[in-house]
Amino acid sequence: MHILVIGGAGMVGRKLIERLARDGRLGGAPITRLTAHDVVPPKAPQAPFPIETRVSDLSVPGEATALVAERPDVIFHLAAIVSGEAEADFEKGYRINLDGTRDLFDAVRLMEGYAPRLVFTSSIAVFGAPFPDAIPDEYFHTPLTSYGAQKAIGELLLADYTRRGFFDGIGIRLPTICVRPGLPNKAASGFFSGIIREPLAGKEAVLPVSEDVMHWHASPRAAVGFLIHAATLDGGKVGPRRNLTMPGLAVTVGEQIEALRKVAGDKAVARIRREADPVIETIVSGWPRKFDAKRAIELGFKAEGSFEEIIRIHIEDELGGKIAD
Amino acid sequence: MHILVIGGAGMVGRKLIERLARDGRLGGAPITRLTAHDVVPPKAPQAPFPIETRVSDLSVPGEATALVAERPDVIFHLAAIVSGEAEADFEKGYRINLDGTRDLFDAVRLMEGYAPRLVFTSSIAVFGAPFPDAIPDEYFHTPLTSYGAQKAIGELLLADYTRRGFFDGIGIRLPTICVRPGLPNKAASGFFSGIIREPLAGKEAVLPVSEDVMHWHASPRAAVGFLIHAATLDGGKVGPRRNLTMPGLAVTVGEQIEALRKVAGDKAVARIRREADPVIETIVSGWPRKFDAKRAIELGFKAEGSFEEIIRIHIEDELGGKIAD
Numbered sequence: 001m002h003i004l005v006i007g008g009a010g011m012v013g014r015k016l017i018e019r020l021a022r023d024g025r026l027g028g029a030p031i032t033r034l035t036a037h038d039v040v041p042p043k044a045p046q047a048p049f050p051i052e053t054r055v056s057d058l059s060v061p062g063e064a065t066a067l068v069a070e071r072p073d074v075i076f077h078l079a080a081i082v083s084g085e086a087e088a089d090f091e092k093g094y095r096i097n098l099d100g101t102r103d104l105f106d107a108v109r110l111m112e113g114y115a116p117r118l119v120f121t122s123s124i125a126v127f128g129a130p131f132p133d134a135i136p137d138e139y140f141h142t143p144l145t146s147y148g149a150q151k152a153i154g155e156l157l158l159a160d161y162t163r164r165g166f167f168d169g170i171g172i173r174l175p176t177i178c179v180r181p182g183l184p185n186k187a188a189s190g191f192f193s194g195i196i197r198e199p200l201a202g203k204e205a206v207l208p209v210s211e212d213v214m215h216w217h218a219s220p221r222a223a224v225g226f227l228i229h230a231a232t233l234d235g236g237k238v239g240p241r242r243n244l245t246m247p248g249l250a251v252t253v254g255e256q257i258e259a260l261r262k263v264a265g266d267k268a269v270a271r272i273r274r275e276a277d278p279v280i281e282t283i284v285s286g287w288p289r290k291f292d293a294k295r296a297i298e299l300g301f302k303a304e305g306s307f308e309e310i311i312r313i314h315i316e317d318e319l320g321g322k323i324a325d
Numbered sequence: 326m327h328i329l330v331i332g333g334a335g336m337v338g339r340k341l342i343e344r345l346a347r348d349g350r351l352g353g354a355p356i357t358r359l360t361a362h363d364v365v366p367p368k369a370p371q372a373p374f375p376i377e378t379r380v381s382d383l384s385v386p387g388e389a390t391a392l393v394a395e396r397p398d399v400i401f402h403l404a405a406i407v408s409g410e411a412e413a414d415f416e417k418g419y420r421i422n423l424d425g426t427r428d429l430f431d432a433v434r435l436m437e438g439y440a441p442r443l444v445f446t447s448s449i450a451v452f453g454a455p456f457p458d459a460i461p462d463e464y465f466h467t468p469l470t471s472y473g474a475q476k477a478i479g480e481l482l483l484a485d486y487t488r489r490g491f492f493d494g495i496g497i498r499l500p501t502i503c504v505r506p507g508l509p510n511k512a513a514s515g516f517f518s519g520i521i522r523e524p525l526a527g528k529e530a531v532l533p534v535s536e537d538v539m540h541w542h543a544s545p546r547a548a549v550g551f552l553i554h555a556a557t558l559d560g561g562k563v564g565p566r567r568n569l570t571m572p573g574l575a576v577t578v579g580e581q582i583e584a585l586r587k588v589a590g591d592k593a594v595a596r597i598r599r600e601a602d603p604v605i606e607t608i609v610s611g612w613p614r615k616f617d618a619k620r621a622i623e624l625g626f627k628a629e630g631s632f633e634e635i636i637r638i639h640i641e642d643e644l645g646g647k648i649a650d
Contacts, residue, residue: 090489128565128566137465138464138465139463139465140462140463140464140465140466141465141466141481142484142565142566143481143484143485144488144565146485146489149481149482149484149485152481153478153481153482156466156468156474156477156478156481157474157478159467159468159474160468160471160474163469164415164471240453240467240469241453241467
C-alpha cells in the first residue's frame with residue numbers, strides 16, 4: 001500500500017507519519033511506501049518501508065498531477081494556510097486552501113480507473129456564531145473567517161467528487177488540538193495548550209480569558225487516530241454525507257486547570273498567570289464550544305473521555321513521562 | 326441608478342427586467358440605465374431608461390471585469406447552467422456555476438472603492454435528502470447534485486466576500502417556480518407546472534407521480550418580488566448570514582389539483598392524465614418538500630398564501646385573464 005501525506009511537515013502530519021512508521025500497516029494491509037509532501041521539508045522517521053519526501057507548492061499548475069501520478073492508494077490532504085494567515089492574505093488563502101485542494105481533487109478525477117480513499121482535514125471553523133448549546137451534525141455552515149469558508153467549500157467539493165465516483169473521500173472536522181507541543185505561538189487559541197504545556201515544563205503561562213470559557217478539544221494522538229480511522233472506514237456506512245464533525249471533549253478553562261491540578265499539583269497551577277486580553281476574549285467568543293458529534297461516534301471515531309487523559313497523553317508522548325518539578 | 330442583470334434572457338431574468346421597466350425605479354431611486362447580459366440575446370422591453378443588451382460567456386477571462394467596469398449600483402447574478410446540464414457535463418457546470426460566479430465576485434473585489442449590492446440566486450438544491458418535515462434556516466447543506474454543490478459554494482463565497490467588504494451580497498434560495506410559462510420541458514420538475522399550465526390552455530398534461538407528493542412553490546411574480554426586495558433590503562438587518570431560504574408554499578400534487586378545480590373547474594382537471602414514471606418518482610423523492618423560512622419572512626420577503634393565488638397569477642400574467650374552455 002502506497003500512502004501520500006500532503007502537509008506532512010505540520011504537527012498532525014508529522015505525528016501521522018510517525019504512527020504509520022510504527023504500525024507498518026494501515027487497515028490490515030502492509031504499507032510498502034509513503035510519500036510525504038509539504039512546502040517545507042517533512043521529516044522521515046525510521047520506518048519498515050521507504051519514505052520519500054517532496055517539497056513544492058501544491059497550487060502550482062501540474063504539481064497536484066505529479067503528486068498523484070503514481071496512484072497512491074490512500075491520500076491524506078492535511079495541507080492548509082492557517083486561519084490567521086488566510087485572513088491576513090485573502091488571495092494566498094484562496095489560492096492554497098481552495099485552488100490547491102481543487103487542483104488535487106481534479107488531478108485525481110482526471111486519472112482513469114483511479115478512485116483512492118482521500119482523507120481531507122476540515123475544521124470546526126466552518127461554523128460561525130451564534131450557536132446552539134451543543135452543535136448538532138445537521139447544523140449549517142456560516143463561517144466567520146475566510147479559512148472557514150475555504151474549508152467548507154473543500155467539504156462540498158469532496159462530497160460531490162465522491163458522489164461522482166472520482167474518489168472515495170472522507171472529510172473530518174478536527175477539534176482544537178490540545179495539548180499542542182512546541183513553542184508558544186501567537187494564535188488566539190494558543191493559550192488552551194499553553195496553560196497546560198508551559199506549567200508542565202516548569203514555565204509560566206498566560207491565561208487571557210476567564211475560566212468559564214468552554215472549548216472543544218482532542219489530543220494530537222486522538223487526531224492521528226481520527227485520520228487512521230477515516231482512511232480505513234467502510235465508505236458504504238458513511239453514505240453521501242461525507243463530512244463529519246469529529247468527537248472531542250467540551251471543557252471550560254476552569255476544568256482544564258482543575259485537571260492540571262489533579263495530574264501535576266498546585267505548584268503547576270500556580271504557574272498560570274491571569275492577564276485578561278479583551279481582543280482574545282472577543283475572538284474566542286465567536287468559536288464553537290461544544291458539539292454533539294453523533295454520527296462520527298456511531299462510525300467508530302474515538303476521542304478522550306476526560307481532560308486529565310489529554311494531559312497524561314501529552315506527558316507520555318512529549319515529555320517522556322516526566323513533569324517538571 | 327445603473328442595474329446589471331446577468332442571466333437576463335432566462336425566464337426569471339426576463340420577468341425581472343419587465344418589472345423594472347414598468348416600475349422605472351428601484352428602492353425609491355429612479356433607474357437611469359440597465360444592462361442585460363446572457364449567453365443568448367436578452368430581450369429589451371419598452372422602458373423609461375435605456376437598456377443595453379450584451380451577449381457573452383461570463384466564464385471567459387476578462388468578461389466579468391468588462392461587465393462591472395462601469396460600476397453598476399446593483400448587480401443581479403441569475404446566470405447558471407441548470408441542474409440537469411450541470412449533472413450531464415461536470416466541467417461545464419463547474420466552469421459556469423462556480424468559476425463564472427467567482428470571476429464575477431473577484432472582478433467586483435478588485436475594483437477599488439466599489440461595493441455594490443449583489444443579489445445571487447441560489448437554490449433549494451443546496452439541500453439533500455433525508456430531511457426533517459420542515460427544513461429550518463439552520464439546516465446543513467449536503468447537495469445531491471453538482472448544481473447544488475456549485476450553488477452552495479457560491480453562497481459561501483458571497484458571505485465571505487461580503488464579510489470582507491468587497492460587495493454587499495444577498496443570496497436567495499428560490500422555491501420551484503410555478504406556474505412556469507412556456508412549453509413543456511424535460512426537467513424532472515416540469516410536471517408541477519405542466520399539470521396547471523396545460524389544462525388552463527385546453528391541453529392534456531401528464532402527471533408522473535402520486536398525488537401525495539409535496540413540494541415547495543412560488544410564482545414567477547413572487548420570485549421577481551424576492552429579487553427586488555433582496556436588492557433594496559437593509560444589509561445591516563441581515564447580518565453576516567447572507568444567504569436566505571425564500572418563503573414559499575408547501576402543497577401536495579393533490580392540493581394543486583383541487584386548487585385547479587376551484588379556479589377552472591372539473592373540465593380542466595380532467596385534462597390531467599396519470600402515468601406513473603418511477604424514474605421521476607425517485608428523483609422527486611430526494612427533493613425538499615417544505616421549509617420553515619423564518620428569517621426571510623421576518624426580513625419582509627413575501628410568497629403566495631394559497632395555490633389558487635399562484636394559479637390566478639398565471640392566468641393574469643400569462644393568459645391575459647382568460648382560461649381555455
